[in-house]
Amino acid sequence: MDNISTRERIVSAANKLFYREGIRAVSVDAVAEEAGITKRSLYYHFKSKDDLVAAYLDYRDLPNLKAFRRWFADAAGRLEDRIGAIFDNLAEAAQHPKWKGCGFLRTSAELANMPGHPAIVVGAAHKKKIEDWLASCISAEGMENAEALARQIRLLLDGSFAVAMLHRDPSYFRTAGEAARVLVRAGRTTPATEILA
Incomplete structure (x- = not known):
């Protein structure tokens, strides 16, 4: 799977969870699980949760x-x-x-x-x-x-x-x-x- 589609899956998962539950209530692990990837893969695309929230x-x-x-x-x-x-x-x-x-x-x-x-x-x-x-x-x-x-x-x-x-x-x-x-x-x-x- 290429980097763009993986990144899009991560952001889409973050959008779903952050909007529904709030940013503090949702962990990076939860976003990775929702996106169907590992936490390590998520951090390959986003250096921090702060960057992921901005992308959301x-x-x-x-x-x-x-x-x-x-x-x-x-x-x-x-x-x-x-x-x-x-x-x-x-x-x-x-x-x-x-x-x-x-x-x-x-x-x-x-x-x-x-x-x-x-x-x-x-x-x-x-x-x-x-x-x-x-x-x-x-x-x-x-x-x-x-x-x-x-x-x-x-x-x-x-x-x-x-x-x-x-x-x-x-x-x-x-x-x-x-x-x-x-x-x-x-x-x-x-x-x-x-x-x-």
């Missing part, structure tokens, strides 16, 4: 961003409706019994005392990509306050992830989506820095 988040990066883009593109209506559709789709996803919230936020909470951890770097970059993508969508509508508004919407996203998971209630995504719609509508005529003042 990197593995989730593009699929999550693609989902947001697809939900936005598939929605009808004005910008606020398309952004609101992201929240509506998250509310649907959160009803699945295997849903465990945002893997990036959960990992950052587990590593809160380790700000330089490779996984924190990957997680922060992912969240920045979401924010930058939102800003580009807003800017494409000719709105001048795109960066500030995108940041506010990202805060609504992350906040709704946290609260929906805490209460096991997906309706928080829909509530946050309504708030996002209001922000976008208000942002058409008001600088985003003044909306919440």
Whole structure:
């Protein structure tokens, strides 16, 4: 078996276990067993568990961003409706019994005392990509306050992830989506820095 497919099996196994159980609860031995390889083989591909955790988040990066883009593109209506559709789709996803919230936020909470951890770097970059993508969508509508508004919407996203998971209630995504719609509508005529003042 070549190195690429072995590495992919390891990361896929890590993704399954880390997302389901959390990074601290899952040992390297458990990941190796799930991947059907030896622990030694795992360490051939990843020098430490820290590197494996970073690879796990990197593995989730593009699929999550693609989902947001697809939900936005598939929605009808004005910008606020398309952004609101992201929240509506998250509310649907959160009803699945295997849903465990945002893997990036959960990992950052587990590593809160380790700000330089490779996984924190990957997680922060992912969240920045979401924010930058939102800003580009807003800017494409000719709105001048795109960066500030995108940041506010990202805060609504992350906040709704946290609260929906805490209460096991997906309706928080829909509530946050309504708030996002209001922000976008208000942002058409008001600088985003003044909306919440």
